[in-house]
Amino acid sequence: DIQMTQSPSSLSASVGDRVTITCRASQGISHYLAWYQQKPGKVPKLLIYAASTLQSGVPSRFSGSGSGTEFTLTISSLQPEDVATYYCQKYDTVPVTFGGGTKVEIK
């Protein structure tokens, strides 16, 4: 099965900072990579699908890139409401696999 490795597992940054989260697949998954945001006590929310397509309603400060095995989620200017845990997910085939998550906090 394909493993998804996310890094870092946590980060602390200041408001306005550019934040980058990396997700690495153990085998190529083309563009079948999604990113989710989960705030404490809330349901995961789809941010980006197909590696780089912004889900409707998601602020444009979020962006995704990559293909094959290396992917990134970037928050161009971190806002207080972005405090959450972020998960990558590969969905080309089953088993669907999530990364371990990246907890983002404000410094």
Added chain:
Amino acid sequence: EVQLVESGGGLVQPGGSLKLSCAASGFTFSGSAVHWVRQASGKGLEWVGRIMSKANSYATAYAASVKGRFIISRDDSENTASLQMNSLTTEDTAVYYCTRFHPEMAFAYWGQGTLVTVSS
């Protein structure tokens, strides 16, 4: 508006069984694959399994951790999907979510989740 509503969670003893339901509305349920995802308290997201549409022969697939113990089914006439969980262990304690799968958009829609607690 797409809605997914899980029910059936609760407290069950180790070795017991529980059946979760997912009621769907706001989209063509019969044409959609449904996946189940779980999350233990303070832990990450774990895929549990999925059932595809009639057009895809209602094919099911499961995570290794639940294969042989969990069964996913669906009733397109009732717009519901179910997760039958057997031989439960404390490791199965989690919030269980049902999600609607789109081949390009992955899991754009999630239910609110239902808590399953396996404890004596």
